[in-house]
Structures are given as structure tokens and as C-alpha cells.
Amino acid sequence: MIICKVIGNVWATRKEEALNGLKLMIVCRMDITTEQEHESFVAVDCVGAGIGEPVLVVTGSSARKAFDNPNIPVDAAIVGIIDGSES
Amino acid sequence: MIICKVIGNVWATRKEEALNGLKLMIVCRMDITTEQEHESFVAVDCVGAGIGEPVLVVTGSSARKAFDNPNIPVDAAIVGIIDGSES
Amino acid sequence: MIICKVIGNVWATRKEEALNGLKLMIVCRMDITTEQEHESFVAVDCVGAGIGEPVLVVTGSSARKAFDNPNIPVDAAIVGIIDGSES
Amino acid sequence: MIICKVIGNVWATRKEEALNGLKLMIVCRMDITTEQEHESFVAVDCVGAGIGEPVLVVTGSSARKAFDNPNIPVDAAIVGIIDGSES
Amino acid sequence: MIICKVIGNVWATRKEEALNGLKLMIVCRMDITTEQEHESFVAVDCVGAGIGEPVLVVTGSSARKAFDNPNIPVDAAIVGIIDGSES
Structure with missing residues (x-):
């Protein structure tokens, strides 16, 4: 998994039916070791x-394992909100 | 998923039978955070x-989950047309 | 899927039995947008x-979906010969 | 598989239920051939x-094969502690 | 698949049980087109x-298809020894 920051969202009226109702967020990878x-x-x-x-x-x-329906065309999912980290 | 721009299409007469009838588009990733x-x-x-x-x-x-037949040799699918985004 | 050019082939006498009879080609990605x-x-x-x-x-x-036997250790397959493209 | 160094850990209170009880470690790839x-x-x-x-x-x-429950939204798992290597 | 050179091996006493008995080799990708x-x-x-x-x-x-047990946490396998290539 990777640590990301949510930076926005995106919408699409015409889309695969299985994507209806899902929240599509724009995320950007954050890294503590490289710039x-x-x-x-x-x-x-x-x-x-x-x-x-x-x-x-x-x-x-x-990513599909995060959904009740495992047959959705999704390849990335936000599965946790990070409270803290130690390194 | 990634945001792309459709820039063209490609055709192949000799191809895997399972690809018959599919529209093969050339796409290019768009990014709002990097150049x-x-x-x-x-x-x-x-x-x-x-x-x-x-x-x-x-x-x-x-990508295969976007098709009725999940047994096609496809590793990328356009599943939505983006109307707008906020970031 | 990616557009590649076939540049050669490779052979291996000692190999996984499931690979017997398969044509192993060396390919190189072609790109029209970057150099x-x-x-x-x-x-x-x-x-x-x-x-x-x-x-x-x-x-x-x-890539395994391009074969009758879906249980082969293959992660890349040539599934079409490109006749033309428009972009 | 890749060789990594454990550099920290991360916690998330709000997360997918299937992730409860799992230890989320921050790791960084180590490489002996490149800098x-x-x-x-x-x-x-x-x-x-x-x-x-x-x-x-x-x-x-x-990565999911390292768990008793194969239906968890996990894409990376630490499966061994390296004692030594020879190259 | 990629062409690699075997450059060493690695051992781990504490590891996932399913990895017992497997030979863990360090490999490095070889490329004929780029340096x-x-x-x-x-x-x-x-x-x-x-x-x-x-x-x-x-x-x-x-990579898992190269093993009798398809439920092992392995994401890379050496499936052939290359005798020669032509390009």
C-alpha cells in the first residue's frame, strides 16, 4: 500500500454502470524518504x-477486495485514514 | 485509475479472436501535479x-471487469468520460 | 496494452514444462508521444x-487469457499485429 | 520479491474492517546493484x-497469499526476515 | 517476462511457511536495448x-503458475535458463 494525500475529486456522468455511486478521489503519493x-x-x-x-x-x-462486489473495474482504493506514523 | 486523454486509435487485422469488435484507443496519461x-x-x-x-x-x-466476458486478454479499459474535477 | 516492435527471439532448453512449444519473442516498447x-x-x-x-x-x-491453458507462467503476450494507427 | 528495510510503522483508526489487527509497517527498498x-x-x-x-x-x-483470509485489501506483505545474502 | 542474470542468493530463517524449501535467488535485469x-x-x-x-x-x-501449489506468496519466478537469443 502507499501513503497518499487526497487532493481533489473527479466526476464522470458517462461511465461503467458498476462505478455508479462510488466516490472518485484524486490522490497524490506522499513519501518520507525521497523528494x-x-x-x-x-x-x-x-x-x-x-x-x-x-x-x-x-x-x-x-483494491477490489475493499468492495462487497469484487467484480468492479477499480484498481485503486482508499482503505484507511492515517492518524500517525513513526519512522 | 488514471486520467488520460484519448489521442488516437489503432487497428489490427490479425489478432486474438477475443479482441474482435473492441475499439482499441491510444491514450496518454494526463497529470495535474507533475509536468x-x-x-x-x-x-x-x-x-x-x-x-x-x-x-x-x-x-x-x-480492466477485465469492465467486460461481460472476463476472459479477454485486455489490461487497460476506458471506463468513464470525465466531466470535471476539483483539486 | 502497449505497442511494441518485435526485435528478436530467445530460446531456453531447460525451462518450465508449460512453456514448451511457445515462441518467446524479444519486444521493445514503441511510443509516439515521448522519445x-x-x-x-x-x-x-x-x-x-x-x-x-x-x-x-x-x-x-x-496475458494468460490469450492461451487455451490459463495456468501458464506467462506475463506478456503478443495479441495483435498492428496494421495502422491514427493520432 | 524485493529486499526492503523496515523503517517505521503507521496507524489508522478509521480503516477497512478487514485490516483490523494487521501491523502496517513502512518499508524502503534496498538495492545492492544501484545507488x-x-x-x-x-x-x-x-x-x-x-x-x-x-x-x-x-x-x-x-501478497494476499500470505494471509489465511485471501480476501483482504492488501498489496504488500513482509514474508521473511533476511539472515544473509551472497552475491 | 524479463531477461535477468542471477547474481546471488538470499536466506531467511524466519519466513512464511509456504516459502520453506524454495531457492531465493537475487537477480538483476539485463537489457540489450538500453544501458x-x-x-x-x-x-x-x-x-x-x-x-x-x-x-x-x-x-x-x-509467477505463482510455476508452482504446484498456486497459493504461495511469490511474485517472481525463474522459469527458464536462456541458451541463446537473436536480435
Whole structure:
């Protein structure tokens, strides 16, 4: 999983039916070890995350496991809101 | 998922039978946070996207979930046409 | 999927039994939007592609869907020979 | 799999129920061949790894195979503590 | 699949039970088209590869297909020893 910051949201009227009702958030990877600029991508919010919050994002086929319906075309999901970290 | 722009299409007469009838679009990742140049790739269109439109693309095994037949050799699908975003 | 050029082939006498009889081609990603140099990798040919031809390559678990036996250790397959493109 | 160093841990009160009780560690890839700086990411610890230890991390869908419940939204798992290597 | 060179091996006493008995090799990607330095990673040897040999490595979920037990937490496997190539 990667630590990301929620930076916005996106909407699409014409879309796959299975995506109806899902919250599509724009997230950007945060990194504590490198200063590299990261690309943003879209993740479906499963935990009620707000703009600016640091979140835990799972990608790939494992992202589908965050949903009751495992047959949705989703490859990234926000599965936690990060309270703190130690390193 | 990633936000891409549809920049063209590609055709192949000799191809895997399961790909027959699918619209193969050339897409290019768009990014609002970095200025990095992105490579283009091919995604199957599921929502009737046109050249120049910003779209939502799902990749990997999840791309197959956008099709009635989950056994197609497809690793990228256009699953939404983006109307707007806020960030 | 990505657009690649077939640049060679590779052979291996000692290999996983499930790979017997498969054509292992060396391919290199082609890109129309960036000038970046691309690494070559090995994809199994499913459509009779020849050296020098532009092809459509599917990667990851979806590559296995191009074969009758879905239980082969293959993560990249050539699934189409590209006739043309427009962008 | 990749060799990583455990550099910290992260906690999230609001999270997917399936993640309850899992130890979320921050890990950073180590490489003996390049000097490249690596990004950190989050992996679930399955073997009792401690901060500073070199570990073996499996990513993608295979990470789920390290758990009794294969339906968890996890894409990276620590599956071994490295005692030594030879190269 | 990618062409790699076996450069060493790694051992871990404390590890996931399903990894017992597997040979964990350190491999490094070889590339004939670019001069880029590549990172090393760990792949499970399925074909009896030795240090220094060029091998074919399959990654992701497809790596699990190289084993009798498809439920092991492995994301990279050596599935062939390369005898030669032409490009």
C-alpha cells in the first residue's frame, strides 16, 4: 500500500454502470524518504476521506477486495485514514 | 485509475479472436501535479469516448471487469468520460 | 496494452514444462508521444508476428487469457499485429 | 520479491474492517546493484519484523497469499526476515 | 517476462511457511536495448539456475503458475535458463 494525500475529486456522468455511486478521489503519493514529485491518480474512497487528509491506498487487484462486489473495474482504493506514523 | 486523454486509435487485422469488435484507443496519461511527459498506451473503450476527451482508465486485471466476458486478454479499459474535477 | 516492435527471439532448453512449444519473442516498447528509450522484454507470440513488426502486447495476468491453458507462467503476450494507427 | 528495510510503522483508526489487527509497517527498498533512492511504502508484517531489519517483501495479488483470509485489501506483505545474502 | 542474470542468493530463517524449501535467488535485469542500470530483486528458482546464468523471469500473479501449489506468496519466478537469443 502507499501513503497518499487526497487532493481533489473527479466526476464522470458517462461511465461503467458498476462505478455508479462510488466516490472518485484524486490522490497524490506522499513519501518520507525521497523528494521526488509524484503523479496523481484516481482512487475510490471506502472510508470517508476528506480533501487534504493522508490516506492509505491499495492498488491492483487487491483494491477490489475493499468492495462487497469484487467484480468492479477499480484498481485503486482508499482503505484507511492515517492518524500517525513513526519512522 | 488514471486520467488520460484519448489521442488516437489503432487497428489490427490479425489478432486474438477475443479482441474482435473492441475499439482499441491510444491514450496518454494526463497529470495535474507533475509536468512529466507520459507514454501512450492502448486501452479498450467501453463508454464511447472520442478523440481529445479526458477519460478514466483502469489497468491490470481490473480492466477485465469492465467486460461481460472476463476472459479477454485486455489490461487497460476506458471506463468513464470525465466531466470535471476539483483539486 | 502497449505497442511494441518485435526485435528478436530467445530460446531456453531447460525451462518450465508449460512453456514448451511457445515462441518467446524479444519486444521493445514503441511510443509516439515521448522519445524515451525503452527496455526490451520477452513476450509469447500468439499471432505469428515477425521480426520488425509493430505488435500489440498485453501484460500481467491478462496475458494468460490469450492461451487455451490459463495456468501458464506467462506475463506478456503478443495479441495483435498492428496494421495502422491514427493520432 | 524485493529486499526492503523496515523503517517505521503507521496507524489508522478509521480503516477497512478487514485490516483490523494487521501491523502496517513502512518499508524502503534496498538495492545492492544501484545507488538509486527508493520510495517508501506500506507492507503488512506477517513474520514479526522489527524496525531496521532487512526483510523480504512480496507485492501485488501474491501478497494476499500470505494471509489465511485471501480476501483482504492488501498489496504488500513482509514474508521473511533476511539472515544473509551472497552475491 | 524479463531477461535477468542471477547474481546471488538470499536466506531467511524466519519466513512464511509456504516459502520453506524454495531457492531465493537475487537477480538483476539485463537489457540489450538500453544501458540503464537495473535494480536487483528476488525470484524463486524453478529450473536449477546457477550464479551468473542468464534466465527468464516471470513476475506478478503469473509467477505463482510455476508452482504446484498456486497459493504461495511469490511474485517472481525463474522459469527458464536462456541458451541463446537473436536480435
